[in-house]
Amino acid sequence: MARRSTLWTEIARDRELRQRQNARAVRVHQQVAKELATDAARARQADDRDAKARERERIEAERHAGLNEADNQNARLEARVDELAALLKTCVSAPPVTVEQLTAIQLPPFVPGPDGVALEPPERPVMQDGGLLSRSRRRREYEQAVEQYASAFEQYKARDRGRVARLEALREAHRQHVEDLRAAAVDRAANLRAGLRDGVEAVVEEFAVQAIAMLQLPDGIGLEPKAAYRRDPREIVVDIQLPDTKVLPTEKSVKYVHVRRSFTVKERSRNELANMYGGLLATLPLCVAQLLFSSLDAEVLDSVTVNGILPTADRATGRPVARCLVSVTTSRSTFDELVLDSPELDPVLCMRELGAKLSPHPLDYEEVLPFLTFELAKYRLDLSVDVAAGMDGRVNLSTMDWGEFEQLIRQLLQEMTGADSRVTRRSKDDGIDGVVFDCNAVLGGEFIVQAKRYRNVVPANDVRALAGVMHDKRANHAIFVTTAWFSDDGRRFALDNRVRLVEGPELKHLLRVHLGLDVLVPSARRRRRAGANDAGVGPAA
Incomplete structure (x- = not known):
């Protein structure tokens, strides 16, 4: 009985011990799980804090970037306002434009090209020491290499002399080109100075345009x-x-x-x-x-x-x-x-x-x-004179002064168009007797006028010359008024080149309708003789 009691006691003790060990293991596991959960929670909290910190930093960086961009835009606006406000001061402080500035040239640099690179000479042979070959064999191969080197070196020197010759030719051509550019600049400067000194209109206009183009202006x-x-x-x-x-x-x-x-x-x-x-x-x-x-x-x-x-x-x-x-x-x-x-x-x-x-x-x-x-x-204009008011009785256009005739045509065109009509001066008028500006839709724009008292047919070459002046002056149209008539070739040319032709009978009619003048047109030969008279045009005596 005592042994059985002792056995059950041992068994109970072992069971209790295992139960305590199991309970301890459970507690340890629970503790580890709790610590892991705590560490994970702390890690998540740390990540959240970092994310929030990064977000705060991003928002702050974004705010600073926005503020900086606003400051930059405001600075650009202020700079633009200051630039426009200081424009007059900037222009006044700039030195006058000189002939030297306008005629200064940018000389091109010398570009030698491939000939500017020196050729690589052939490599000099070297006597080999040792090796499997005998000394005599090595000696023979070295002598052969020396002979090949000598031939290659002569070819190299010939090619290099050709390269140097071409390079010198290029250098000489560049030097001559630079001298030509400098001489042309000197001539242009001399011509520009002479033209400015003499008041040549085209030269003064060119100088003025180029000088104004050099003004330092805002974008x-x-x-x-x-x-x-x-x-x-x-x-x-x-x-x-x-x-x-x-x-x-x-x-x-x-x-x-x-x-x-x-x-x-x-x-x-x-x-x-x-x-x-x-x-x-x-x-x-x-x-x-x-x-x-x-x-x-x-x-x-x-x-x-x-x-x-x-x-x-x-x-x-x-x-x-x-x-x-x-x-x-x-x-x-x-x-x-x-x-x-x-x-x-x-x-x-x-x-x-x-x-x-x-x-x-x-x-x-x-x-x-x-x-x-x-x-x-653009035109050398003269004073306008009212000649129609002083005409009494019937006017004979053949006896009128040339200047009065041009003034009469000016008055006629002004009365017809209601526009500003002017006559040009007698000297250097480029073949233009008058100009009409801001005409109505029938005439249109800027209109140059030539008025001629002829008895014979006006040849086509005169019409072509007036069209050439019209293009040179960049006028919109041209009108050719004559007391005679135009050749058939001149009529056809005028139709295709914006030239309006007014012959003697039409001129007489227009003067009567618009100025109330009854004029006599110089007696013209019959039109059937126009072809015969094309070569011989004579103004009214």
Whole structure:
């Protein structure tokens, strides 16, 4: 009984021990699981904190980037405003344009090409030491290599002499080309100086256009000048192309709104834009006039007229139009009294002081009438005289003075078109007796006129010559008025080349209808003899 009791006691003790071990193992497992769960939770918390920190850093970086971009845009806006405001000061501080600047050339560098690279000489042979070959064998191979080297070296020297010869020829050709360019530049400078000294119209116009093109202007502003110079009054008329309102910074400021992750723009008021654009329109002609007066001598230039032309589109029709928004004419003495580099000077008030015409509503591109148009300045115009008022009785065109006849034709065309009609001076008129501007739709545009008193047929060559002058002057049309008649060839040529022909009978009719004058046209030979008289044209005696 004692042994059985002891056995059950041992069994119970072992069971209890295993139960305690199992319980301890469970507790250890639970503890490990709990620690793992705690570590995982801490890791997730750490990841969340890192993610939030990165998000905060991203948002902050985004905010700083937005603020920096807004600051950069505001800086660009301010720089553009300052650049436009300081344009007059920049132009005034620039030195005058000289002949040397206009005739300076960029000399091309010498480019030798492949012949500029030295040839590689053949490699000199070397006597081999040791090896499997005997000394005598090595010696024979070395001597053969020396002979081959000598032949190859002679060929190398011949090729190199040819290369050097070609290189020297290229160098000499380049030197001669550079000398020719320099000589041409010197000749061009001499011709330009002589032309400016003598007041040659074409030379002065070329100098003015190139000088204006050298003005340092803000981006988006290209004047594309056209110049017409008249020597007798020492006057130059310049048409410059104005920029539209797109060159203005319409935004006043830019602000970054972080909450909306976007930029808000504050626009400039219409009044502010009008003042800014009006100031630009006033500044550009002042810059051009200052440059011309400072670059051309007083013996050449005494008066400047600048017209600012804006190429745009008609809002009603969509057709392209050119509108004059500013026009100023001033003499050298008046302009020299201005202190353009004064910080207190207002370009708009300065232009008003000069009596300039400025668009009253520049943002609407409202036009002004120019003082003197570029088209008028192209011609040597004379004073207009009313000769029709002094004619009594029946007028015989054959006995009229040439100048009075041209003035009579001018009056006739002006009465017919209602446009500005002028006569040219007798000397250097390029074969033009008159000009009509801004004609009606029938005539159209700029119209050059030639008026001749002939008794015989006008040959086709005279019509062709007038058409050539029309193209040279870039006029829209031409009219040839004569007291005689035109050849059939001249008529056909005129129909195809925008030349309007007026013969004696039609001229007589037009003078009676539009000026109330009953005139006598010089007796003309019968038209059937036109072919015979084509070669012999004689003006009225």
